[in-house]
Amino acid sequence: MRNEDCEVNKERRFWLSVLARAHLRSLEAQWATLEPKPECRYLRTPEVGMAMVRGRISGSGRPFNLGEVTVTRCTVQLNDGQIGCGFIQGRSKRHAELVAKFDALLQVIDYQKELMEKLIQPMHRVWQAQQARHKAEVSATKVDFFTLLRGE
């Protein structure tokens, strides 16, 4: 049971991260094509707030506060009771709302397969391609530093 829970959480974390990184335009386009549109209500209307981003030097040093980012969150509930949450960076209330709605739908088995194939996977591939392109651009100008052993 616990392992199963972990699997669900892992998958949910994956789609939430993809949705949060997605462009609002592509989410809107997907939402427009969705039929029938599920009815839902807000448990928490979209609201803008701040979150402190913390970091560690090279991932292992002492944690420090990097700075605050604007975060928008929203929670919706479908008519059948399923709850979806959306947290995004930035101030787009509509984006947070759509993430929450898609999150709720993705937890419903009937919708899950189709949405994963039509929405999440393609968006993830787009993002991966972007990341790869960016990495390639950056690594072209990469400089390696060596410290030479001084013979004393």
Place this chain on the structure above:
Amino acid sequence: MQAVDSDRLWPAFNNPVAQSQQAFRLILKAMSEPGVPVIFDDEQFTLSNGQPFTVYSGIVAGASYVLALTLLDQDVKVWLSPDMERSAFSENVRFHCGCQIVTDSESADFAWMSVDEWSTSSAYKMGSNENPHQSATLVIQCGNVIQCVDDWQALAAGRPGMTDALTLKLSGPGIKHTREIMVPELTVAHLQLLQANHQLYPLGKDILLTSNNSLVALPRSTRVELADKPQGLTSAQVG
């Protein structure tokens, strides 16, 4: 982290900033005029699904829910009585207010309870001489409407049997001479608690009585006595 039961979550304010300011203004009015009931309006305090706030009030009065949404945030500690803790109210307080719910009533800044659970068995913060404001605020939920008593005869005629209820005579800051209120569920033990609380002034707790969609405040500065009922007016005669 406990999973949230989806059937038990209620929507919160539709327009949190404006509505919590309006609710705060009403709470301020109640606190500055002890004994005057303020009413939270159904149309003004709609929830994010478009329904009025009283729709979800099962075990908790609508006014208690409005108070929670208005007064609580992540900086305060809240104690919930056993009845409240068991109800869906506790989940909603956790979800919407993000406040810390404590098990020990003495460390709480706010306490929510029903009038039957209000007794001497739990102790609450009453502030210190240096910091009298660091005391607890008790939100006590009553089932029956609390009313201001202006006209005894009219009251007795309109609600036979009600004249048996405990009637309190209030005086102090915010009250010109005296003001009388009738709280059907209060007992003599509760009256003693209120009197003991006033004795501690400037320390002591502030008390908010809620019932359905109305709120009456009894701050620590208010002196509470048993009101004298007019001669010859008893429930036997009225009923």
